[in-house]
Amino acid sequence: MKRRTTATQTEILTLLEAANTALSHEMVQSELGANMDRATIYRVLNRFCEDGRVHRIVGDDGKQYFALCLNCGELRESHTHNHFHFRCLECGKVECLKHDIKVPLPDGYTSERFNGFISGRCKNCS
Amino acid sequence: MKRRTTATQTEILTLLEAANTALSHEMVQSELGANMDRATIYRVLNRFCEDGRVHRIVGDDGKQYFALCLNCGELRESHTHNHFHFRCLECGKVECLKHDIKVPLPDGYTSERFNGFISGRCKNCS
């Protein structure tokens, strides 16, 4: 499946770059207008994940967030996104935290996906 | 709102104790039979959370899991559940990991909820 460049995809990508935070489908929708199809947004974001351009975080609200994650650029190839994400309960922003976290697993356990999430109040909102 | 003891509640509590892992609504349902009402299960579990008997974790599958968390008994009063949870992608078990994790937040940020989640393969399934 060779990828094609489309308007929708570039718009979403540009938005993610500009945002500098992790965005939910909802945020993308409301930024890019209601004329953009919901299913398409999901498909574009999922495609970005598959291609490793974006990583997916599941929030403690059960929703999916997507981020380019500029903080962990060097690690992107290796697909280890072992950093936390912070969601401000006030303004809703979801950002990558810088530190990489190591969690000791019991013997014989192997990790496939890391999902660290903290919510609270960001600097602006506290 | 004074609490009352009911059959449903004790059943669920007993199940959580026996399980020694975190359970989703679905797991509770399938263990305790289809005759038990879905909404009731959710309400019971939410009540347990409010009462501090159980804590809620949101999985990287977007689902809620509930655990007595025997590992962190001493901490229960303080309501700080800063430990990770591990879900085996094979057998589906969700367990509390022992270690408490400290995540450094940027200046001015305050934490309200911690949700650490790792999925992979447990000892039995790898």
Place this chain on the structure above:
DNA sequence: AATATTATTGCAACAAAGTCGCAATAATAT
């Protein structure tokens, strides 16, 4: 430049997770 190929889109339908209102039931208090 015109055509063929097929990735992507838009729409509708769907599934699953979770919540809520309301009347019926059943634990506790009187």
Place this chain on the structure above:
DNA sequence: ATATTATTGCGACTTTGTTGCAATAATATT
């Protein structure tokens, strides 16, 4: 034994996310 009210069960609903299928449009082919 009765009154009070927390809990249950049912149904309806919302939100998130996915999927099938026909239409559209980006690339490859000639």
